[in-house]
Amino acid sequence: MALKITRNKAAPLPETCPLSECMAILGGAWTPNVIWYLSGGARRFNELKTDIPGISAKMLTTRLRELEDKGVILREVRPTSPPSVEYSLTDLGQDLVPAIEAIVAVGHRLKKRDGATA
Amino acid sequence: MALKITRNKAAPLPETCPLSECMAILGGAWTPNVIWYLSGGARRFNELKTDIPGISAKMLTTRLRELEDKGVILREVRPTSPPSVEYSLTDLGQDLVPAIEAIVAVGHRLKKRDGATA
DNA sequence: TTATCGGGTTACCCCATGGTTACCAGGTAA
DNA sequence: TTACCTGGTAACCATGGGGTAACCCGATAA
Numbered sequence: 001m002a003l004k005i006t007r008n009k010a011a012p013l014p015e016t017c018p019l020s021e022c023m024a025i026l027g028g029a030w031t032p033n034v035i036w037y038l039s040g041g042a043r044r045f046n047e048l049k050t051d052i053p054g055i056s057a058k059m060l061t062t063r064l065r066e067l068e069d070k071g072v073i074l075r076e077v078r079p080t081s082p083p084s085v086e087y088s089l090t091d092l093g094q095d096l097v098p099a100i101e102a103i104v105a106v107g108h109r110l111k112k113r114d115g116a117t118a
Numbered sequence: 119m120a121l122k123i124t125r126n127k128a129a130p131l132p133e134t135c136p137l138s139e140c141m142a143i144l145g146g147a148w149t150p151n152v153i154w155y156l157s158g159g160a161r162r163f164n165e166l167k168t169d170i171p172g173i174s175a176k177m178l179t180t181r182l183r184e185l186e187d188k189g190v191i192l193r194e195v196r197p198t199s200p201p202s203v204e205y206s207l208t209d210l211g212q213d214l215v216p217a218i219e220a221i222v223a224v225g226h227r228l229k230k231r232d233g234a235t236a
Numbered sequence: 237t238t239a240t241c242g243g244g245t246t247a248c249c250c251c252a253t254g255g256t257t258a259c260c261a262g263g264t265a266a
Numbered sequence: 267t268t269a270c271c272t273g274g275t276a277a278c279c280a281t282g283g284g285g286t287a288a289c290c291c292g293a294t295a296a
Contacts, residue, residue: 019154025228110136
């Protein structure tokens with residue numbers, strides 16, 4: 001499963017913390033994956049859905065709406081037939097990419113490490 | 119109604135993805151915070167607990183055990199009286215720090231952005 | 237004797253997360 | 267006429283993550 005960072009309930013948690021601030025954005029399940037795939041250029045709904053194996057349409061919709069609300073991605077409907085919808089990163093979204101890349105980089109090192117020690 | 123290919127639940131999700139791989143480590147609530155505070159040097163249980171306002175003892179224990187199991191942190195009991203326990207990052211843990219720093223950096227930029235636009 | 241402190245563990249419970257399924261609308265292709 | 271495409275939405279439901287509170291041990295302090 002993908003990430004889950006639920007910080008709900010009874011944790012007023014001073015959101016002055018930049019770490020929590022940022023994790024609030026890429027905290028939902030699949031969120032980093034969505035941003036990651038969009039970092040390669042605009043993608044359509046169904047493209048993302050197949051890009052990210054295992055994600056449900058519902059989740060994808062949810063995450064996309066959420067990221068749009070937060071100003072991370074841009075949603076554009078194109079008057080094709082059938083109408084297609086394209087998602088792309090905003091400037092804010094681009095800002096997130098280095099962080100995701102850093103995570104991916106660690107992921108690679110983890111895999112090497114596992115491969116070596118396992 | 120052609121056959122439906124329902125890939126059921128808990129999609130096997132190829133954990134070959136370095137992103138998900140890494141997010142699996144820092145995915146739990148508070149996890150990045152714990153690593154962040156340990157990146158400043160070894161800390162004791164109660165120190166971490168007050169470092170991270172809002173975390174419960176249970177969660178802190180859970181996360182610390184989890185991170186220990188994953189080889190991210192080291193737990194050392196010192197024979198003081200009462201015995202004290204020190205947690206520190208392993209090499210693997212150190213590897214995660216740049217990723218956290220990248221996230222923190224974005225967090226800072228988010229705050230600036232909000233301050234400017236709000 | 238009782239309280240306190242460090243460092244937890246355990247039991248109990250809630251509700252948010254996310255999966256599944258069904259369904260929709262408009263347009264077009266067979 | 268029916269089927270099917272894209273891009274969803276709505277209803278339902280199970281899981282488990284995480285909160286709260288109570289308790290534990292051994293040692294020292296009042």
